[in-house]
Amino acid sequence: MPSTDAFDLSGRVALVTGGSRGIGLAIGAALAEAGARVALAARHEEEVQAAAAQLRAGGAEAQGFAANVSKAPDIEALVPAVEAAFGPIAILVNNAATNVHFGPLLDADDGMWLKMVETNLLSAVRLCRLVVPGMRARRSGKIINMASVAGIQPGVAQGVYGALKAALIQLTKSLAQELGPDNIQVNAIAPGLIETRFAQVLHQTPVIRQSVERATPLGRIGKPDEIAGAALYLASPASDFTTGAVLVVDGGMTLGSFAMPQ
Numbered sequence: 001m002p003s004t005d006a007f008d009l010s011g012r013v014a015l016v017t018g019g020s021r022g023i024g025l026a027i028g029a030a031l032a033e034a035g036a037r038v039a040l041a042a043r044h045e046e047e048v049q050a051a052a053a054q055l056r057a058g059g060a061e062a063q064g065f066a067a068n069v070s071k072a073p074d075i076e077a078l079v080p081a082v083e084a085a086f087g088p089i090a091i092l093v094n095n096a097a098t099n100v101h102f103g104p105l106l107d108a109d110d111g112m113w114l115k116m117v118e119t120n121l122l123s124a125v126r127l128c129r130l131v132v133p134g135m136r137a138r139r140s141g142k143i144i145n146m147a148s149v150a151g152i153q154p155g156v157a158q159g160v161y162g163a164l165k166a167a168l169i170q171l172t173k174s175l176a177q178e179l180g181p182d183n184i185q186v187n188a189i190a191p192g193l194i195e196t197r198f199a200q201v202l203h204q205t206p207v208i209r210q211s212v213e214r215a216t217p218l219g220r221i222g223k224p225d226e227i228a229g230a231a232l233y234l235a236s237p238a239s240d241f242t243t244g245a246v247l248v249v250d251g252g253m254t255l256g257s258f259a260m261p262q
């Protein structure tokens, strides 16, 4: 059994993109509770500042940063701003994502693809380019990429989103290989359906929600806090021998055919 100290993040600096609400905010709260200094990044200044203030009200050291991760200049400004406020980034959580096309894959135009590539995939690469050199020099770092079960098996009307989550999973594995010798762990989390604004169209459409619940051995969809524990593990010394892993947190939905008795 690892000691509880294995989950202690005192003195570590974490950057969580998409940290103003939903899964990102739940992760920020969990990392802060474990002692990390937490930087939350999102596009809307007011919302991200309110999220950081919420963490500070609970005793955490947290700051909000307005940044659009689909824009290279925003990322180039974000990393030095976080490091100036808190010190070197030890934990990078690439969580921000968008889905601008819910429908048949071939109906998505190039503009939609490019927007999603920049936000959901290239942002992680750009952030890693800036954060990894410091991690390498310190021979220590944790990178967590927020994938999805849609990146493991296709989800209806989520072809573009799923292809990019699959790419993020492969990126995670390649980086894990390349950065392992520098003692940097790179892992992904693949959530199932989680009750957030992002997934509103899914969990607020009764027929979709019920079919997901029926296909899920645990019989329900998840809450953002239920992803935070997985992120805490992957951010902490408890996961020092874990790299290139995809931690599926989906209530068992992807295990195979399953239906709750009617």
Ligand SMILES: NC(=O)c1ccc[n+]([C@@H]2O[C@H](COP(=O)([O-])OP(=O)(O)OC[C@H]3O[C@@H](n4cnc5c(N)ncnc54)[C@H](OP(=O)(O)O)[C@@H]3O)[C@@H](O)[C@H]2O)c1
Residues within 6 Å of the ligand: 017, 018, 019, 020, 021, 022, 023, 024, 041, 042, 043, 044, 045, 047, 067, 068, 069, 070, 095, 096, 097, 098, 119, 146, 147, 148, 149, 190, 191, 192, 193, 194, 195, 196, 197, 198, 199
């Ligand atoms: N909810 C689910 O069922 C589910 C399932 C599997 C995977 N995921 C993944 O979980 C992650 C978080 O999603 P969520 O469900 O927590 O969504 P959410 O509650 O809607 O939160 C999304 C966060 O990302 C930020 N964001 C969006 N676009 C951004 C951009 N271009 N630059 C910076 N920040 C941006 C949003 O703030 P602003 O709008 O202010 O920028 C917000 O903080 C995503 O990677 C998503 O693909 C979600």
